[in-house]
Amino acid sequence: MRGLAGKLLHLDRRVIFVLIALATLIPLLRPIGLPVRISPEVRQVYDYIESLPAGSVFLLSLDFDPASKPELYPMAVALLNHAFKRDLRVIGMTLLVTGTGMAEKVVSGVASEHGKQQGRDYAFLGYSPGGSNVIIGMGQDLAAAFPTDHYGQRTTDLPVLQGVNSLRQVNYVISLAAGTPGVESWYVYGKEKYGFELGGGVTAVIAPGLYPFLDTGQINGLIGGLRGAAEYETLIGMKGKAVAGMDAQSATHFVIIGLILICNLFYFLTRRTTIRSFGSPQGRPGSPREAGR
Amino acid sequence: MAPSVLIGAWVAAGLTLFMFSFLYKDNPFFRFGEHLYVGISMGYTIVRIYYDVMVKSLYTPVAQEGKWWFLIAALLGLLILTRFIPKVSWLSRISFAVIVGFGSGVAIPRIISSNILQQVQGTLRPILNAGQSSFGMAQFNALLILIGVITVLIYFFFSIEHKGAIQVAARIGIYFLMINFGAGFGYTVMGRMSLLIGRFDDLILFASRDYGYASLVLLGLIAFGLFLWERRSSALSDPDQDRRAAGSDPHAEG
Numbered sequence: 294m295r296g297l298a299g300k301l302l303h304l305d306r307r308v309i310f311v312l313i314a315l316a317t318l319i320p321l322l323r324p325i326g327l328p329v330r331i332s333p334e335v336r337q338v339y340d341y342i343e344s345l346p347a348g349s350v351f352l353l354s355l356d357f358d359p360a361s362k363p364e365l366y367p368m369a370v371a372l373l374n375h376a377f378k379r380d381l382r383v384i385g386m387t388l389l390v391t392g393t394g395m396a397e398k399v400v401s402g403v404a405s406e407h408g409k410q411q412g413r414d415y416a417f418l419g420y421s422p423g424g425s426n427v428i429i430g431m432g433q434d435l436a437a438a439f440p441t442d443h444y445g446q447r448t449t450d451l452p453v454l455q456g457v458n459s460l461r462q463v464n465y466v467i468s469l470a471a472g473t474p475g476v477e478s479w480y481v482y483g484k485e486k487y488g489f490e491l492g493g494g495v496t497a498v499i500a501p502g503l504y505p506f507l508d509t510g511q512i513n514g515l516i517g518g519l520r521g522a523a524e525y526e527t528l529i530g531m532k533g534k535a536v537a538g539m540d541a542q543s544a545t546h547f548v549i550i551g552l553i554l555i556c557n558l559f560y561f562l563t564r565r566t567t568i569r570s571f572g573s574p575q576g577r578p579g580s581p582r583e584a585g586r
Numbered sequence: 587m588a589p590s591v592l593i594g595a596w597v598a599a600g601l602t603l604f605m606f607s608f609l610y611k612d613n614p615f616f617r618f619g620e621h622l623y624v625g626i627s628m629g630y631t632i633v634r635i636y637y638d639v640m641v642k643s644l645y646t647p648v649a650q651e652g653k654w655w656f657l658i659a660a661l662l663g664l665l666i667l668t669r670f671i672p673k674v675s676w677l678s679r680i681s682f683a684v685i686v687g688f689g690s691g692v693a694i695p696r697i698i699s700s701n702i703l704q705q706v707q708g709t710l711r712p713i714l715n716a717g718q719s720s721f722g723m724a725q726f727n728a729l730l731i732l733i734g735v736i737t738v739l740i741y742f743f744f745s746i747e748h749k750g751a752i753q754v755a756a757r758i759g760i761y762f763l764m765i766n767f768g769a770g771f772g773y774t775v776m777g778r779m780s781l782l783i784g785r786f787d788d789l790i791l792f793a794s795r796d797y798g799y800a801s802l803v804l805l806g807l808i809a810f811g812l813f814l815w816e817r818r819s820s821a822l823s824d825p826d827q828d829r830r831a832a833g834s835d836p837h838a839e840g
Binding site: 307310313314317318321322361362363364390391393394419420421422425426429440441477480481482485486496497498500501505508509510511517518519520534537538541542545546549 | 609610627630631634635638639642643646647692693696697699700701704705707708709731766769770773774775776777779780781782783784785786787790
């Protein structure tokens with residue numbers, strides 16, 4: 294048993310990659326349809342949008358770039374679908390320059406599916422430099438922070454922005470963020486001073502750091518990672534890419550939990566024998582040296 | 587299907603597979619994709635900055651709307667570039683002074699209010715309200731959070747020796763930190779797996795007939811390329827090894 298454990302602890306890491314790849318690929322090709330449980334923090338975002346009367350101003354700040362697309366793009370699609378279905382006046386923007394094209398694509402794409410007209414039903418302001426300073430600027434004068442929208446039209450001339458002079462007239466802001474500037478920036482520099490309600494949609498990596506803000510009511514809801522996106526898709530009854538990915542997510546988690554348990558078991562079985570380090574002297578693939586590249 | 591969509595799918599599938607090829611080992615496909623990513627990101631950023639900053643936020647307000655005071659900000663921006671000219675690099679300090687002064691002035695009060703005062707208030711409020719209602723799950727959670735906050739703060743309090751009650755509290759603080767690290771790691775794994783699922787999702791889509799089996803064709807080509815690269819690498823390294831083994835290393839001095 295100890296011999297086998299020793300061999301497995303020296304296993305080429307590429308075997309683990311293959312296991313993870315299979316655990317991801319098989320459920321994507323043959324979905325199982327595991328149930329998606331709705332968490333309270335996601336439901337709070339849904340309920341708040343449901344409570345907004347038609348014509349309310351909803352600002353979606355897509356503060357992410359293509360590196361976070363798999364997690365945050367499905368969230369953006371779900372939220373925009375919900376907002377357009379509720380006939381809210383939607384304002385899209387981004388604080389991340391590399392996300393501009395993708396943000397424009399998702400806002401205009403979902404809007405056209407609902408027959409919404411740019412400038413009349415929704416606006417995409419695009420990118421403005423400055424991060425947190427843009428939020429402060431929007432709080433003072435939206436037209437000064439964004440004199441023109443992404444397409445070069447003057448924001449003061451857009452019918453959808455009539456009566457919206459600053460963030461004070463915005464009913465609900467959601468920041469879809471993968472870091473800074475993101476949800477925290479919108480809270481610190483926006484909500485606290487200008488008084489709008491704020492929700493967050495974030496990558497799984499930064500979600501734990503935002504729970505303290507949720508507990509204290511500084512944000513009213515939180516959609517975390519692909520799981521959060523799947524919950525939101527389930528809530529609006531529009532199952533998309535996030536729900537489709539949940540089976541694969543569960544399968545990979547099972548594999549990883551199994552590997553952690555097996556590795557720890559084998560480690561305790563062999564720690565009194567020869568297993569002290571798993572590095573190979575030649576630095577061949579699978580060694581920590583290769584992994585550190 | 588539009589040719590641009592088809593070309594985009596082939597490029598996307600190819601570059602994804604280039605990056606995944608690193609899981610086998612570091613190789614020229616991966617390095618090509620990596621360098622391309624850095625270059626394209628930088629190029630895209632420069633183009634967007636040009637239109638969104640230089641044109642929209644500087645040229646248009648100054649040239650078309652007569653807002654000449656925007657030139658002051660532009661001048662401060664240009665002064666930063668004097669860092670590259672040693673004789674006048676001191677001028678850049680003016681810009682940095684403005685940035686630091688403005689940034690600190692804006693950030694410090696807001697951060698203190700949001701991240702300290704309101705967090706402390708949020709931590710204590712449920713405890714203070716506990717007397718008004720029966721002790722339920724909400725109050726228990728609040729108490730747990732309060733214990734966590736205090737014990738972790740004690741763990742990071744190094745001015746007194748961790749002995750007796752302080753040691754016990756610090757040890758409890760370590761457990762809270764460990765749970766936090768575990769939750770963070772779990773979420774990180776979930777995030778990374780989501781990224782993998784996203785790429786696999788696209789690869790599966792691009793493997794369909796509509797896209798000309800892009801993923802499958804490119805996977806075969808990359809695998810063949812890696813095979814040729816491995817053969818070439820081993821062919822190049824073998825003679826050296828043979829010579830070293832015979833004591834005639836061509837790189838050896840003398």
